Amino acid sequence: MLLLGGGERASRGLVQSFDRVADQYDATRGLPPAVSARVSAEMAAQLRAFAPIPRVLEVGIGTGRIAVPLERAGAKVFGIDVAPQMLAQLRAKSPDLPVVRAVADGLPFARESFDAALFVHILHLVPDAGAALRAAASCLRPRGVLLLGLTDYGESARRTVTRWIGELTRELAGIELPSPDWNTTTRAAFRAVAAELGSTVTATALASWDESRTGRQILDGLRGRLYSSFWRIPEAVMPELVRRLTPRVEEFCGGLDQPISSEATFVLEACPVGAPGNRAEAVRSARLEP
Ligand SMILES: C[S@@+](CC[C@H](N)C(=O)[O-])C[C@H]1O[C@@H](n2cnc3c(N)ncnc32)[C@H](O)[C@@H]1O
Numbered sequence: 001m002l003l004l005g006g007g008e009r010a011s012r013g014l015v016q017s018f019d020r021v022a023d024q025y026d027a028t029r030g031l032p033p034a035v036s037a038r039v040s041a042e043m044a045a046q047l048r049a050f051a052p053i054p055r056v057l058e059v060g061i062g063t064g065r066i067a068v069p070l071e072r073a074g075a076k077v078f079g080i081d082v083a084p085q086m087l088a089q090l091r092a093k094s095p096d097l098p099v100v101r102a103v104a105d106g107l108p109f110a111r112e113s114f115d116a117a118l119f120v121h122i123l124h125l126v127p128d129a130g131a132a133l134r135a136a137a138s139c140l141r142p143r144g145v146l147l148l149g150l151t152d153y154g155e156s157a158r159r160t161v162t163r164w165i166g167e168l169t170r171e172l173a174g175i176e177l178p179s180p181d182w183n184t185t186t187r188a189a190f191r192a193v194a195a196e197l198g199s200t201v202t203a204t205a206l207a208s209w210d211e212s213r214t215g216r217q218i219l220d221g222l223r224g225r226l227y228s229s230f231w232r233i234p235e236a237v238m239p240e241l242v243r244r245l246t247p248r249v250e251e252f253c254g255g256l257d258q259p260i261s262s263e264a265t266f267v268l269e270a271c272p273v274g275a276p277g278n279r280a281e282a283v284r285s286a287r288l289e290p
Pocket of ligand 1: 082104121
């Protein structure tokens with residue numbers, strides 16, 4: 001594999017590094033061990049349809065929450081991320097997994113470097129999801145595959161609390177937080193690029209689990225800005241936001257230490273990028289011409 005730059009290239013917009021939450025990321029986003037094993041085994045099985053030992057680029061690999069178990073399930077995983085502290089967490093767990101600091105729309109890899117490119121919980125963060133997907137498609141070999149991993153959540157009390165946080169932020173600071181329904185925009189971007197490539201998307205639910213949190217954990221997460229959707233809340237309004245939210249959460253959940261359950265499902269969407277001679281490959285190759 002040829003590294004074209006080996007470093008971070010200019011991105012056309014704001015880049016949302018997760019360094020600020022790197023040391024808490026696995027503790028707060030980690031999948032339950034049985035779910036992680038299931039997700040990686042199922043993902044590896046799908047990838048083996050493309051190559052016996054599939055070479056997979058994870059764009060926005062982070063701490064390796066998905067990549068490290070996927071590597072252990074038999075894939076050869078490579079990663080890029082913009083955040084050095086996230087990559088340091090990954091290296092501590094898996095020193096031999098090759099990673100490079102780069103931005104999603106400026107990948108430092110040559111054509112045909114990978115069998116698959118994987119995006120999990122990143123497309124809502126990048127300045128241009130379409131550009132990131134096209135950049136990854138251009139590093140794939142013919143008959144490769146773009147993969148999108150998402151966590152879908154059912155309707156739950158947590159959604160109500162998230163809605164309140166958005167409403168209170170609007171009231172106190174006059175700003176809109178990012179929509180909590182980022183899976184919808186992410187899926188739309190993935191389907192749009194699939195259509196450009198003359199391909200279609202198939203989706204498989206790999207595992208479901210109960211992701212319980214207490215009201216206190218949600219409030220602590222807000223105060224500590226654990227989730228990227230809270231990063232825009234101005235410091236000046238945070239104390240008042242938490243003050244107004246706390247009694248509402250307490251009443252709604254029947255106490256701050258009551259677990260609020262929320263059903264989560266990990267879904268893998270796949271978009272094959274084409275074989276020599278078919279339309280998807282013709283479109284992909286044409287995009288690569290200088
Ligand atoms: C929510 S985390 C997901 C990490 C990993 N994919 C997972 O599922 O655990 C998003 C990751 O994308 C990285 N990121 C955000 N914007 C990026 C960009 N424009 N280019 C590369 N990485 C980016 C962040 O630093 C972070 O590590």
